[in-house]
Amino acid sequence: MTEPPRPPGAGDPGGWPPEPTPPSAPYGSSDEPPTAPLSGAPGGAGYPPPGGYPPPQGGQPPSSGYPPPGGYPPPGGYPPGGGYPTGGAYGAPSGGYANNExxxxVLVAHFGGAAGMFLGGGVLGWLAPLIALLARGNQSPTVRAHAVAALNxxxxxxxxALVGWILTCILIGVLIGLAAMAVGIIFGIVAGLRANEGQLYRYPMSVSFIK
Incomplete structure (x- = not known):
C-alpha cells in the first residue's frame, strides 16, 4: 500500500518554507534551561538576579566604601556646643595669655608693685601697675584686669604706709608704715606667682579706686 502524496515541502527537511518554530522563553523563566551557578552565588542562582541587586536590610548603604554624606566626625566626636575648648583662664593659649607681651x-604689674613697696619705702607700690595699665591696658583686656587689681x-x-611715715614722731606711726610695706610686698609677690600661672588674683583688703 502506498503512502498518500504530501503537500509540497511537508515533512521534508529540505523543503520550503521551513516549519515555524515556537518563540523562545524570556530569560529567567521556568522554561529556560538551567545554567551552571557562578562561584559564590547565593542559593546557586546566577548573577545578576532579575532586577539587579536588592539593597541591604533596612535600605541603608553598606558601612564600607565611601563616607556618608557630611563626612565622618573627628576622633572622640564633636565637642559640645560646636566649638573647641581653649586653654588658660582667659580662653587663650600659653597659660591664659594671648602672647608673651x-x-x-601682667607680671610687671604684680611683681613691680611688690618691688615698688620695698624700694619706695611702702609708698610707691602703685607705680608699676599704673605703668602696665597705661602701656598695655588699652590693647589687652587681660593686662587691664590684672593691672587694675594690682593698682587698687x-x-x-x-x-x-604714707600716713604711717607721717606719724613717725609716734611709735605707732612707724609700726603702721612697716606693716603696710610688708603687706604690699607679700601680697604683690603672691599675686605675681598666680599671674604667672594664668590666674587673676583677688587681693584681700583692697578697694576699687580704679575700674
Whole structure:
C-alpha cells in the first residue's frame, strides 16, 4: 500500500518554507534551561538576579566604601556646643595669655608693685601697675584686669604706709608704715606667682579706686 502524496515541502527537511518554530522563553523563566551557578552565588542562582541587586536590610548603604554624606566626625566626636575648648583662664593659649607681651606686662604689674613697696619705702607700690595699665591696658583686656587689681591694692596700702611715715614722731606711726610695706610686698609677690600661672588674683583688703 502506498503512502498518500504530501503537500509540497511537508515533512521534508529540505523543503520550503521551513516549519515555524515556537518563540523562545524570556530569560529567567521556568522554561529556560538551567545554567551552571557562578562561584559564590547565593542559593546557586546566577548573577545578576532579575532586577539587579536588592539593597541591604533596612535600605541603608553598606558601612564600607565611601563616607556618608557630611563626612565622618573627628576622633572622640564633636565637642559640645560646636566649638573647641581653649586653654588658660582667659580662653587663650600659653597659660591664659594671648602672647608673651601680655604675660610680661601682667607680671610687671604684680611683681613691680611688690618691688615698688620695698624700694619706695611702702609708698610707691602703685607705680608699676599704673605703668602696665597705661602701656598695655588699652590693647589687652587681660593686662587691664590684672593691672587694675594690682593698682587698687597698692594704692590703698601706699596711702596707709604714707600716713604711717607721717606719724613717725609716734611709735605707732612707724609700726603702721612697716606693716603696710610688708603687706604690699607679700601680697604683690603672691599675686605675681598666680599671674604667672594664668590666674587673676583677688587681693584681700583692697578697694576699687580704679575700674
Amino acid at each position: 601680655d604675660k610680661t606686662w 591694692f597698692q594704692l590703698l596700702w601706699s596711702v596707709i
